[in-house]
Amino acid sequence: MTGTAKAIVHVDNDKVIVTEYRFAPGANTGWHRHGHDYVVVPLMDGKVMLETKTGTSFAEMKKGVPYFRKEGVEHDVINANDTEYAFIEIELK
Numbered sequence: 001m002t003g004t005a006k007a008i009v010h011v012d013n014d015k016v017i018v019t020e021y022r023f024a025p026g027a028n029t030g031w032h033r034h035g036h037d038y039v040v041v042p043l044m045d046g047k048v049m050l051e052t053k054t055g056t057s058f059a060e061m062k063k064g065v066p067y068f069r070k071e072g073v074e075h076d077v078i079n080a081n082d083t084e085y086a087f088i089e090i091e092l093k
Contacts, residue, residue: 003027003076004026004027005021005022005024005029005030005077006021006022006027007019007029008020008021010088014093015092015093016091017036017089017090017091017093018088018091019091020043020087020088021077021086021087021088022084022085022086023078023079023085023086025079025082025083026078026079027078028076028077028078029076029078031051031075031076032074032075033074034073034074034091036071036091036093037069037070037071038069038071038073038089038090039067039068039069039090039092040089041064041065041087041088042061042086042087043063043086043087043088044085044086045061045062045063046060046061046079046081046085047080048061048078048085049079050077051078052074052075053074058080061085061087
């Protein structure tokens with residue numbers, strides 16, 4: 001990924017990759033395709049903008065409420081808040 005969000009890899013082994021993403025206002029992950037199933041755990045309430053091949057959408061994120069997505073998702077995730085936003089992503093290998 002070539003975005004402006006700060007990615008901190010906490011765990012990378014044969015089972016999982018656990019990455020913390022920190023976004024300044026307007027920062028993004030960069031366009032990417034998920035090569036594994038994954039779970040995202042928001043670290044705070046907030047909103048992200050999702051750019052996909054089919055258009056733009058917004059998702060309301062709730063602190064501590066995880067969600068699951070299947071391998072193959074392609075998107076760019078952008079912080080749509082006026083303040084820093086962060087989440088943990090757990091990729092299942």
